[in-house]
Amino acid sequence: MVDITDPKRTKQAASRRDFLKAGLLGGAAVAASAGVARAAGDPLITEIQDWNRYLGEGVDVAPYGKPSEFEANVVRRNVPWLTADPVSSINFTPLHELDGIITPNGLCFERHHGGTAIINPADHRLMINGLVDTPLVFTMEDLKRFPRENRVYFLECAANGGMEWRGSQLNGCQFTHGMIHCVVYTGVPLRYLLEEAGVKTNGKWLLAEGADASAMTRSIPMEKALDDCLVAFKMNGEALRPEQGYPLRLCVPGWEGNMWVKWLRRLEVGDEPWAQREETSKYTDLLANGKARRHTWVMDVKSVITSPSPQAPVTHGKGPLVITGLAWSGNGTIKRVDVTLDGGRTWQTARLDGPSLPKALHRFYLDINWDGSELLLQSRAIDDQGLVQPTKNELRAARGENSIYHNNGIQTWHVNNDGVVENVEVS
């Protein structure tokens, strides 16, 4: 089970963990704690509580506000064995604790290849060079004088789910699907900057480069660069977080997260791709026949149930149960999400709620009356191009098990009679 390591963890969290550990309690016993009639009234109501009598803290105690102390377990977590060193590593968004479609800035998963670069915006420069009429240098101040746009986009690492190719491995959607986040970006359309420099007619490719210790680089076709890419400096209304590329990052909507170069310092226009390390050694998809696909940029149609899930078991017993999850597609919007309770024999269409924006997360719900029997939960997304999320076995049949990247297979959660949830695969 996932450890709730924070010493200040809440009572609720502690009891949930004990519950998970024991895993023996019957559904009925659990239900009891949820409010069965008592002889005397609930002391939380009949007795006057401290917070009802004594004054709380005034304004300005926390000039930058933080979540409630009772939410201390809602944090990014990593899987230490995955990488050699935390400086070139990854952690995961706690999807099971979130709702809606927007990820709070402090919970957006991190992946860097040379640690978080700390850059004073006054010291940051963006250069455009290569096949352009005039190579240019912009300061952050310059960039903030171009017309801006606000766009909601998901960013998914191409390796999201990469640990699950050979079978279900990690117990929690934070770990199986947490290399994704979705925020509203404010930035300048990349097109404006390229037009300012004047792209030559043979300029067909763009190299984006970061200023960090890995000097991250990716080749992007000019068509995409001129279409919907943004050079962003804000996320969810505030400055980018350092770990998300402060002061400047590239947004490449719908395409793999590695291309969204952080600490963006240079854009070079060229007539051919550069075959950089992150598009040869990495981010190429090895197939069973020994061939490897390259330039697999688009993130496929995908979904996952975020609750119930292994880190968010059913603790309330039988009765009304909210099944909820996320769906997304790098091709556009999500048209429909289906949910099955029996491992894929019968499906029902879930309710999409909240904004439906292209290349953004979509939130779905299925409200059921749980009878306490075992469930094999899955969700299946269909995007506006009509592409249907495949099963893991369909993907394996087409690609083998060594692709690492682009695993968008249907996820199964097993819910037992006690509400304990496990990551499984089914026939």
Next chain:
Amino acid sequence: MLKFPKSAALAVLALTAFASPSLADGDADAGQKVFKKCAACHAVGDGAKHKVGPELNDVFGRTAGSAEGYKYSNAMSEAGQGGLVWDAETLSTYLAKPKDMIKGTKMAFAGLKKDDDIANVLAYLKTFSQETAAAPAAVETGKTPVETADAGAAVEAAPAAEMAVEKSQGAFGLGRKAMPDEIAAWDIDVRPDGTGLPEGRGTVAEGEPIFVENCAVCHGDFGEGAGRWPVLAGGQDTLRNDRPEKTIGSYWPYLSTVFDYVRRAMPFGNARSLSDDDVYALTAYLMYLNDIVDDEEFELSKDNFASVHLPNEANFIPDDRASEPHYAKGIEPCMSECKPGPVKITARAQVIDVTPEGEGDENSGGGID
């Protein structure tokens, strides 16, 4: 701006050396060179931060395993709790054979073989330790760049203004023309056809000692990878195996990527510290480790670079995901009686259970790369 803190740091060095000429028998200047072996993992000096290893300011007099904000191995923390304090003697022992002195230390470094190197590197480190006689003055000087960060920005703004600023000709007239030396400083990318290669050359034989000194701590003497650090050689003919080993020799399509990546990002934690000739020599050595050349005198240069081809180049194909059967157009997903009988569980995460649980972080499954 960049130059400013650097020269200030030099001033600190000079000052310290001056104030305490006979501090150590080692030579701090020579020690600065030795420290290159440590720099991949450790920072020292003004504003030094933790990298793979802890920052080493004030390491003299430091209780082992006590730098704030750094996560030590249990072995190192315990050594500190047991009373180990770093001084010339304890440091000499540790640096000679880290793992002999502290079993279980996670410093993946074999040790310094020469006593001179140890004495020199310690003399160098000592210039960054408060214990030094000149410490108070040095520390104050050392702080200057930080305290005057704003002044630094002002200094930097001046030359920018002085430069014959050529405005952009674009629709917005924002930004300024990039200077040739600026483009040269940042535009170091190399393409498979050799575009972008700098002048230079290096042989396999020249590459070996550079690799042993700068790369082997992490990647192993033969590119086999120390611990979980990346493997750089071997794995030929494994791409169709259950566990393929993807290396430069077995997987990478182009040699240009090796040159480009090593020059921009390696050694990890000390990027852009190698000369172009070093990078040619290292690239040649990596070819040798991958059996692409077998002659130690083989010389790689700008001239013959584009003629080299890696064995796996032909095996990269365009993205054809759209041709997979499950993405065929017009599929109407099944809604009922989609499977013959009750569904069975075929695999469970609990059997493998590698979900992190605080300690105990063994790798038993696939990776994210």
